[in-house]
Amino acid sequence: MVNVNDQIKKLHSYYSPKIIAQVNNEYVKIAKIKGDKVPWHSHENEDELFYILEGSLVMGLECQEPFTMQVGDVFVVPKGLMHKVSSNKECTILLIESKTTLHTGNVTTEITKSITDQKK
Amino acid sequence: MVNVNDQIKKLHSYYSPKIIAQVNNEYVKIAKIKGDKVPWHSHENEDELFYILEGSLVMGLECQEPFTMQVGDVFVVPKGLMHKVSSNKECTILLIESKTTLHTGNVTTEITKSITDQKK
Numbered sequence: 001m002v003n004v005n006d007q008i009k010k011l012h013s014y015y016s017p018k019i020i021a022q023v024n025n026e027y028v029k030i031a032k033i034k035g036d037k038v039p040w041h042s043h044e045n046e047d048e049l050f051y052i053l054e055g056s057l058v059m060g061l062e063c064q065e066p067f068t069m070q071v072g073d074v075f076v077v078p079k080g081l082m083h084k085v086s087s088n089k090e091c092t093i094l095l096i097e098s099k100t101t102l103h104t105g106n107v108t109t110e111i112t113k114s115i116t117d118q119k120k
Numbered sequence: 121m122v123n124v125n126d127q128i129k130k131l132h133s134y135y136s137p138k139i140i141a142q143v144n145n146e147y148v149k150i151a152k153i154k155g156d157k158v159p160w161h162s163h164e165n166e167d168e169l170f171y172i173l174e175g176s177l178v179m180g181l182e183c184q185e186p187f188t189m190q191v192g193d194v195f196v197v198p199k200g201l202m203h204k205v206s207s208n209k210e211c212t213i214l215l216i217e218s219k220t221t222l223h224t225g226n227v228t229t230e231i232t233k234s235i236t237d238q239k240k
Contacts, residue, residue: 004171005192023169023196023216026146049143051124072125076143096143096216 004030008053008092015111017095017103019118029095029103029118033057036086041105046098048077055091060084124150128173128212135231137215137223139238149215149223149238153177156206161225166218168197175211180204 002020007030011018015037017029030053040060050057051074059075060066062082069075077083085093097103104112122140127150131138135157137149150173160180170177171194179195180186182202189195197203205213217223224232 001187001189001193001195003190003192004194021169021194021196023167024146024218026144026216028169028194028216047143049141049148067121069121070123072123073121074124074141074148075121076141096146096148098144 004053004094008032011092014090016113017118018120019115022099025099026096027099027101027118029097030092031095032090032092033085033087034090035088036084037109037111038085039104039107039109039111040082040084041107042080042082043077043097043101043105045079046101047079048083048101049096050075050077050085051094051096053092053094055087055089057091057093058086058088060086124173124214128152131212134210136233137238138240139235142219145219146216147219147221147238149217150212151215152210152212153205153207154210155208156204157229157231158205159224159227159229159231160202160204161227162200162202163197163217163221163225165199166221167199168203168221169216170195170197170205171214171216173212173214175207175209177211177213178206178208180206 017031021028137151141148
């Protein structure tokens, strides 16, 4: 058993998803975001769920106006859709992603973490 | 986009999971539990994730001492394992279950709801 709130306290780096559970083919992850370093990217074959635990997150979607997600909001980015998330202030999110999902898609930047890193 | 806290306010029945999102092959559901009407059951091929949002939940597992889950706790019941959840007081949970999962497994009781009902 793991406690989400305890895990959040242990998150000391931004843009560094931490896997807290796995269920069927999905990982449940938590991450802190502050700033706009997440690149535009997509996941060709996988949906990605965002659930806001603390703060607010700006969700940018291809060809759409960005919108702001608040605490408790859940949004699923459908597979194949280009997206970019950012936050002016610190924001804590819970993610549900397939085990095969690369968190920055096929784009590799300074923030990109391997699944091995996400399990630490 | 859906807000978990708003959806919780709309939950008026116990033991009646409501699907709030789908991501890949999984449904995200919320449910309120009060009492011990959930029967012992298992899901032969599917894990089931429990995340406590409000209150506390007693998790009973086959051949193990039951334990109590508090707010923020996440536990995954592995596929095939008999389990039973209960709560003396009202408890609100978030579930991640495969789309194929029957919420009371192969056991049908007065609380069993179809996926169609869980989408209402």
